[in-house]
Amino acid sequence: MKEQDTSAGCLTCTYFHLTEKMTPQAGCSAAETLTQEEEHQMQRMMAKRSKIIRELIQTEKDYLNDLELCIREVVQPLRNKQIDRLDVDSLFSNIESVHQISAKLLSLLEEATTDVEPAMQVIGEVFLQIKGPLEDIYKIYCYHHDEAHSILESYEKEEELKQHLSLCIQSLKGKPNLLDMGSLMIKPIQRVMKYPLLLCELCGSTPPSHPDRGALEEAFAAVKGINVNINEFKRRKDLVPRVEPAAKDCGKGRHRQVKDNTFNREEKLFRSLEKTVRHCVKNISFCLQNIQDAMPLALQSVMELQEISCSKDEEERGSLGAPGNAPNPCDDFVAHLQKLVLTPLSALLSLFPGPQKLIQKRYDKLLDYNSYLQQEAGDESNLAKKEYEALNAQLVEELQVFNQAARKILSNCLCSFITLLRDLMLVAQQLYSTVQPGPLLVSNISEIQNQVLEEFQNLNFVKDNSATFIERKLSFEKKKYVQILPEVPRQTDTHRAKLLSTYSTEELYQAKRKCNATQENDINLLEGELVAVMEQKDPLGSTSRWLVDTGIMKGYVYSSFLKPYNPAKVQKVDAENRLCDDDFDNISLFVSSRPSSDSVTGTPEGSISDSSSSLSGTFGKFEANGTDVDSFQEVDEQKCSSTLAKGIAGCHLALSMVVVDPDKTDGWIFYAVHAFQARSDHELSLQEYQRVHILRFCDLSGNKEWWLAEAQGQKGYVPANYLGKMTYA
Amino acid sequence: MSKSAVKISLDLLSNPLCEQDQDFLNMVTALDTAMKRMDAFNQEKVNQIQKTVIEPLKKFGSVFPSLNMAVKRREQALQDYRRLQAKVEKYEEKEKTGPVLAKLHQAREELRPVRDDFEAKNKQLLDEMPRFYNSRLDYFQPSFESLIRAQVVYYSEMHKIFGDLTQQLDQPGPPDEQRERENEAKLSELRALSIVADD
Numbered sequence: 001m002k003e004q005d006t007s008a009g010c011l012t013c014t015y016f017h018l019t020e021k022m023t024p025q026a027g028c029s030a031a032e033t034l035t036q037e038e039e040h041q042m043q044r045m046m047a048k049r050s051k052i053i054r055e056l057i058q059t060e061k062d063y064l065n066d067l068e069l070c071i072r073e074v075v076q077p078l079r080n081k082q083i084d085r086l087d088v089d090s091l092f093s094n095i096e097s098v099h100q101i102s103a104k105l106l107s108l109l110e111e112a113t114t115d116v117e118p119a120m121q122v123i124g125e126v127f128l129q130i131k132g133p134l135e136d137i138y139k140i141y142c143y144h145h146d147e148a149h150s151i152l153e154s155y156e157k158e159e160e161l162k163q164h165l166s167l168c169i170q171s172l173k174g175k176p177n178l179l180d181m182g183s184l185m186i187k188p189i190q191r192v193m194k195y196p197l198l199l200c201e202l203c204g205s206t207p208p209s210h211p212d213r214g215a216l217e218e219a220f221a222a223v224k225g226i227n228v229n230i231n232e233f234k235r236r237k238d239l240v241p242r243v244e245p246a247a248k249d250c251g252k253g254r255h256r257q258v259k260d261n262t263f264n265r266e267e268k269l270f271r272s273l274e275k276t277v278r279h280c281v282k283n284i285s286f287c288l289q290n291i292q293d294a295m296p297l298a299l300q301s302v303m304e305l306q307e308i309s310c311s312k313d314e315e316e317r318g319s320l321g322a323p324g325n326a327p328n329p330c331d332d333f334v335a336h337l338q339k340l341v342l343t344p345l346s347a348l349l350s351l352f353p354g355p356q357k358l359i360q361k362r363y364d365k366l367l368d369y370n371s372y373l374q375q376e377a378g379d380e381s382n383l384a385k386k387e388y389e390a391l392n393a394q395l396v397e398e399l400q401v402f403n404q405a406a407r408k409i410l411s412n413c414l415c416s417f418i419t420l421l422r423d424l425m426l427v428a429q430q431l432y433s434t435v436q437p438g439p440l441l442v443s444n445i446s447e448i449q450n451q452v453l454e455e456f457q458n459l460n461f462v463k464d465n466s467a468t469f470i471e472r473k474l475s476f477e478k479k480k481y482v483q484i485l486p487e488v489p490r491q492t493d494t495h496r497a498k499l500l501s502t503y504s505t506e507e508l509y510q511a512k513r514k515c516n517a518t519q520e521n522d523i524n525l526l527e528g529e530l531v532a533v534m535e536q537k538d539p540l541g542s543t544s545r546w547l548v549d550t551g552i553m554k555g556y557v558y559s560s561f562l563k564p565y566n567p568a569k570v571q572k573v574d575a576e577n578r579l580c581d582d583d584f585d586n587i588s589l590f591v592s593s594r595p596s597s598d599s600v601t602g603t604p605e606g607s608i609s610d611s612s613s614s615l616s617g618t619f620g621k622f623e624a625n626g627t628d629v630d631s632f633q634e635v636d637e638q639k640c641s642s643t644l645a646k647g648i649a650g651c652h653l654a655l656s657m658v659v660v661d662p663d664k665t666d667g668w669i670f671y672a673v674h675a676f677q678a679r680s681d682h683e684l685s686l687q688e689y690q691r692v693h694i695l696r697f698c699d700l701s702g703n704k705e706w707w708l709a710e711a712q713g714q715k716g717y718v719p720a721n722y723l724g725k726m727t728y729a
Numbered sequence: 730m731s732k733s734a735v736k737i738s739l740d741l742l743s744n745p746l747c748e749q750d751q752d753f754l755n756m757v758t759a760l761d762t763a764m765k766r767m768d769a770f771n772q773e774k775v776n777q778i779q780k781t782v783i784e785p786l787k788k789f790g791s792v793f794p795s796l797n798m799a800v801k802r803r804e805q806a807l808q809d810y811r812r813l814q815a816k817v818e819k820y821e822e823k824e825k826t827g828p829v830l831a832k833l834h835q836a837r838e839e840l841r842p843v844r845d846d847f848e849a850k851n852k853q854l855l856d857e858m859p860r861f862y863n864s865r866l867d868y869f870q871p872s873f874e875s876l877i878r879a880q881v882v883y884y885s886e887m888h889k890i891f892g893d894l895t896q897q898l899d900q901p902g903p904p905d906e907q908r909e910r911e912n913e914a915k916l917s918e919l920r921a922l923s924i925v926a927d928d
Contacts, residue, residue, distance in 0.1 A: 283737040298880075340905055344912040351919050398922045405915040411756060412908050415898055418760065419905075422891030429884035435877050449785050452868040456792050459857045513842070598754060 041207075049203040050118055056198050063191050067099040070184050074168040076135045084374045090151050091185065093144035096136045098188045105130055123202060127195070127223060133227040138192045142230045145189055192230065219423055264321060264397040267359060273406045280410065281345045284417060289335055291424070295330035298428060305435045331369050333424045340416035350411050355395070355402060362391045495551025496530045502549075503532035509548070509562035520595045521583065523548070523555030530565060531557070648721025669721040670694050670709070684709055684716025692718065738764040756898050764892045767887060774883040781875035789868060796861065803854055806847040813840040 075095060078088045108126045127134075155161040165181055172184075203216040368389040372381035499508065509532070512526040521539075525531065531548035538545035538556050545556045670693075672686035685707075686692065696708035699717055706717040738761035817840050820833040 127757055279740040280737070287737060301876075305877060308873065336905065340909055340912075344909075344916065347916050348919070351916070355922075394923060402919055402922055405919050407753070409912050409915045411753070411898075412912055414756065414760065415895065416905065416908055418763075418891055418894050418898070422888055422895060425884045425887035425891060429888055432877050433881040434885065446781075448871050449788075449868055452864050453788060454748055455864060456861065459861060513838070 008259065010374075045205050045207050046118060049210075052198065052202045052205060053109075053113060053121065053123060054483060056123070056202070057106070059194070059198075061111065063187065064099070064106055066101045066184075067102060067185055069172060070187070071095060071099060073171045074181075074184065075166060077171075078164065081164065082305075083161070083164055085158070086155065086164060087151070090180070091148045091155075094137060094140050095188070098141055100135050101130070101133055102191075105134070120211065122212045122215055123287075124212050124217070125221040126197075127199065127219035128215060131219070131222045131226060134192075134223075135229060138188065138226065139230050141188050142192070148185055149182065152185065159612075184323065193227060195285075196220060196227055199223055257574070259399050260396065262391060263362075263396050266396060266403060269403045270352075270355065270359075270399055273403060273410070275344055275524070277349050277352070277406065277410060281342065281349055284337075284341055284345070288334065288342070292330065292334060295333075295428075299330065299431070302431050302435060333420060336420050337417070340420065341413045344409055345413050348406055351406075355399065359392070362388070362395055365391050400634045409598065410725060499530050499532045499549065499551045507534070508565035509533055509555070510565045512561055512563050515557050515561045517555070519556070521556050523550065523553055523557060525550070525557055525561065531562065533562070585682065670725060672718070672722055673724045674722050676718055676722050678716060682717050684711060684714055684718050686711070686722065688719055692723070694723070735761075735764045735768050759894055759897050763890050764835070770883055770886050774879050777879045778876055780868075781879075782872045783861055785868070785872050792861070796858070799850070799854055801849040803847070806843070806850050809843045810847040813843050818842075 040646075058726070070092075075088055075092050078086060106125070107502065108130060109123065112123060112126050113121050155165065162392075169180060199216060199220040203213070203220050206213045206216055365384065365388040369381075369384045372384045447586060510525055511529045513527045515523075515525040517524050529550060531550050533546050533548050534554065535547040536559070537543045538547065544559055546559045546562070547554060548557055549564070669691055672688060672690045672692065675688045675690075676683040676686040690711060692709040692711040694707050694709050695715065697720075698704045699706040699708065705720050707720050707723065708715060709718045709723075738757065813836065817836045818832065820836050823829045854914055
């Protein structure tokens, strides 16, 4: 309690705190007291609840102990003694079951309460779980109890039996509430009636917010219902007063309260047969359904397999007679099943209700009869007796027949079912066998298939295009030339650097595209590779083949594959041709003096441009596509070899130097790639894309970085690298 | 299907009838054993098929993306080729002036590598695709065989099991018609019972 108090106190503190924050000062106190009260209420309820639960468990325990004692000390010894006229079972009927269910209930209750937070304990569920068996067992016990009680009384009248009984009682060691048999026997009744009371109380003291509340309400209703049923049952019995000792004397023998064991047995058999047949019908139908679903698919697969094997082998398979009757096995099976199994069983099932009603009628008659028994033998009593007995006899006799017949039908049907299944399996097996009669080594499958898969890997398109390869290819982008010509050692930076340093820029050329060696002493070049021309003729004197040094090796290449090297700018291959036709007008440019407007095709490493940045000349950015320039060389070739020589000579252009004939500056229109702000009078401001006319390609001091430009009547110097060759769009 | 069959036998087994009738109990126990074995075999069959058919199928299917990619690339190469080809033709149609000729040559130069590339791709695919397709035969045949075999084995086992069962339960084994007649007879007998006719 102390804990509860402090916790309550804490809770209220929290509430206080919260409410203080939430509500304005004025209404604060009112809110406080309310929640405090609620809290107290809650606490009280929870306390009461745990008390009731404790009581419930404790009483159940005690009850269980009593039952145990009773069984051990009374029931079993009496049974063992096998006293002639003492029918223990009629006294105690199913007390063992009662004991069992009580033990179960107790364990469930304990489970629900140990190590579980009081706020989380759910007792209602326990009762709901157990209510079915509880009802059944207690019903039986209660049903027999009254009878038992009267039997007991009759026993008590007999001296001998009485002694036996008191002997047993004494062995109970005089527990206060176990003074006599009667009180022993009535215990279960009392207990089952206690449950509703307990649950009701518990329910009442469970706050609505508790999870158990709903379950408890349900459980309470259920347990109350149980009691009602039991009472109902008993009420029927109550029509029958205690049996007079005289009844026993008038020779009904052991049939005291009109019990017909034969009948009971038959009835039990009847019931279980009914249940069996019911289940069978249900399950077999279900099974049939599944088979019906599965079989067509199996058939289809067989047919398709046959087709496949047909087309593969390209033979006429005579056994293709199978498709003709392929659909039939399943239908056959279904039809047979219906005929042999389901129909009889269903018919049988439909026959059950009739007898069931009669059985019920018999019960009623029995009750009637029994109710008359206590009265004097009169007409009514006789009538009732006759009715009952007639019905009983009829039922007993015919139920036996019924049961037997039903049993036979059932076993027949089951056997048929099994046979049908067997045949179905055979058919299926045969079907599948027709497709591929060949034997097979299962272990080889994976080998064969892996082999095939490996072969796939060898296929080029798999190699090139499979996901893993794609990734690698992307990373190889820069080195794709390696893949194309793996045998040619790639020109590395070091080679290029070496070339650059060894040779002057005049001698440096670049491969326009991939050159394949055709003659001896030729070398292969990849696009963009840098070469230094050592000699502009070959051993035979032809000037179309030049001796070049790639840094790796020396050899000959056709000069047409080479273009002068322009390290000024690394340009992407531009599909657009920015040098259009008009530039051809100044072809003289290209014959005599070439602005080395080559763009670098291919992908030279960044290092090249870095190392050659110092060489970057007075030339600005030319948008010219290298290929255009290349074609000019083509043009050269087409002219004649003499002009070729000249043209080639003209190709010897220092990249950083432009040998420009000043006389031919008329055509030098450039545009400003970037805007340029003049910082002094000498300089000329440029707007982006502004056209300027270049007067001179160097300034007064000869600095090639500044050109003299004219625009809109103004002259001034502009930085060379801001300028691009004009293209007439 | 095997699951529902097992359920049949389970329900039967749990039925109180078994307690009362020893024969019935035996029959049902035997049935139950048979059904359980059926279930086990079925599971085994399923596993087997999974291993030898389903998984190889998946693996085979995984090659197709590469193939698609290769075809796509060829397609792209074809486009490039066509484009450049058209350009070349365009230049060829023009009057043969110097610049035009220059452009023509240049275009032809461009065309050459692209055409080569396309042809290479084309040839490669033409060569390899048939190989790929043809290999499917070798690849799948074992799978199919395995499938068939698994089924055959399964069904023959089942047949045996049920055959044994019928032997065990039903030595005389009356043929179907007889059973049917018997059933009918019993049913009519039942119907004749007064207790059934009532109500």
